Amino acid sequence: MGEAAQSSPGELVCVTGANGFLASCLVKCLLERGYYVRATVRDPGNADKVSHLLRLPGASERLELREADLLTEGSFDDVVRGCRGVFHTASPVTAFTVDPEVLEMIAPAVNGTLNVLKSCAKAPSVRRVVLTSSTSAIRFMPEMPFNSVLDDTSWSSEDFCRKYKMWYYLAKTVAERRAWEFAEKNNLDLVTVLPSFVVGPVLPKNLSSTALDVLGLLKGTLCDAKKFSIYPRMGYVHVEDVALAHILVMEAPGARGRYICSSTVMDNDKLGELLAMRYPQFKVPTKFPESYKSKYYTLDTSKLEKLGLKFRSVEDMFDDCLENFYHRGLFSLTDTLY
Ligand SMILES: NC(=O)c1ccc[n+]([C@@H]2O[C@H](COP(=O)([O-])OP(=O)(O)OC[C@H]3O[C@@H](n4cnc5c(N)ncnc54)[C@H](OP(=O)(O)O)[C@@H]3O)[C@@H](O)[C@H]2O)c1
Numbered sequence: 001m002g003e004a005a006q007s008s009p010g011e012l013v014c015v016t017g018a019n020g021f022l023a024s025c026l027v028k029c030l031l032e033r034g035y036y037v038r039a040t041v042r043d044p045g046n047a048d049k050v051s052h053l054l055r056l057p058g059a060s061e062r063l064e065l066r067e068a069d070l071l072t073e074g075s076f077d078d079v080v081r082g083c084r085g086v087f088h089t090a091s092p093v094t095a096f097t098v099d100p101e102v103l104e105m106i107a108p109a110v111n112g113t114l115n116v117l118k119s120c121a122k123a124p125s126v127r128r129v130v131l132t133s134s135t136s137a138i139r140f141m142p143e144m145p146f147n148s149v150l151d152d153t154s155w156s157s158e159d160f161c162r163k164y165k166m167w168y169y170l171a172k173t174v175a176e177r178r179a180w181e182f183a184e185k186n187n188l189d190l191v192t193v194l195p196s197f198v199v200g201p202v203l204p205k206n207l208s209s210t211a212l213d214v215l216g217l218l219k220g221t222l223c224d225a226k227k228f229s230i231y232p233r234m235g236y237v238h239v240e241d242v243a244l245a246h247i248l249v250m251e252a253p254g255a256r257g258r259y260i261c262s263s264t265v266m267d268n269d270k271l272g273e274l275l276a277m278r279y280p281q282f283k284v285p286t287k288f289p290e291s292y293k294s295k296y297y298t299l300d301t302s303k304l305e306k307l308g309l310k311f312r313s314v315e316d317m318f319d320d321c322l323e324n325f326y327h328r329g330l331f332s333l334t335d336t337l338y
Helices: 021-032 047-054 100-104 106-122 158-163 167-186 209-219 239-251 268-278 302-306 314-327
Strands: 012-016 036-041 063-067 085-088 128-132 148-150 190-195 197-199 233-238 257-261 265-267 297-299
Touching (some): 021 047, 021 239, 047 063, 085 106, 085 239, 106 128, 106 167, 128 167, 128 239, 190 239, 197 314, 233 314, 239 302, 257 302, 265 268, 265 297, 268 314
Parallel strands (some): 012 085, 036 063, 128 190, 197 233
């Protein structure tokens, strides 16, 4: 613990859920910095899910794929053994789910996180674990005062999330809380990163659930109904800044506690206006249902800024995301790039 806790380039680190949107970018950044990466996926034989990782620069020399499932106890024991740092990003990500308590959301998020942490606690080589939480774990509470500044002391209310069946938000909140309890009891050096809504280029073959939300927003298919509107006021953050944040808190000897990771926080209407002006070729909605309006709040990101992170703008993250969507052929040829 303490000053010796950081990992450095040249060392072996583990990334769970490595084929995901965020984790793929994290693996890319780690390889670029010279790390050896042990990457866990559920099915290393699934080319659709892993081939983009195998093609990354440095992968043939320094990337190792391992199979592990969050729901299998002990699945991560072998995987984390010998690693200096562990980035636990794997978790089911979708705002909509039918059988929340057991199946899709809460069990893998909460029990899965504990499984990974238990394996880390048994591995003497592991000096620090960085857990990907979410601003979902801090911004849902019944009585949030207008103009709140949410910081690393803020927590979403589990009762409030249950009452409104916000299962993803509940899962992230409970998973992070249990992680802190476990780390304290087991003297594990844990740091958490809490990204807001992540936007940017998508490396995996298939779009992640949040990338599909962005696509729907741009195409105007997400405008009037529930989907994007359930996030009435959101922070947005570039996927590469999130990856960098994970590495910064892993490397910084003095990193402690929770790190909110976000660029600008905006109401949906304002985001819609910005995107509609910037990309007039799309039908980006600028009005969202009143009932979904949320209270004004901001996010205190000073802890990451003090570690040197300069967050990219909302314009930059959407430009980079769109460029990626164009390369994937997701828009017709008549849609010109801004
Ligand atoms: N995207 C955002 O806006 C956002 C914002 C804040 C926080 N986060 C957090 O960032 C992390 C990554 O999210 P993402 O957007 O990159 O999502 P993603 O692309 O859906 O990646 C999720 C990863 O978790 C893995 N996973 C899910 N259930 C699993 C299980 N039972 N066992 C093993 N692996 C499992 C998935 O594997 P499969 O491909 O095999 O399903 C996938 O690799 C999550 O912890 C999420 O809560 C995301």
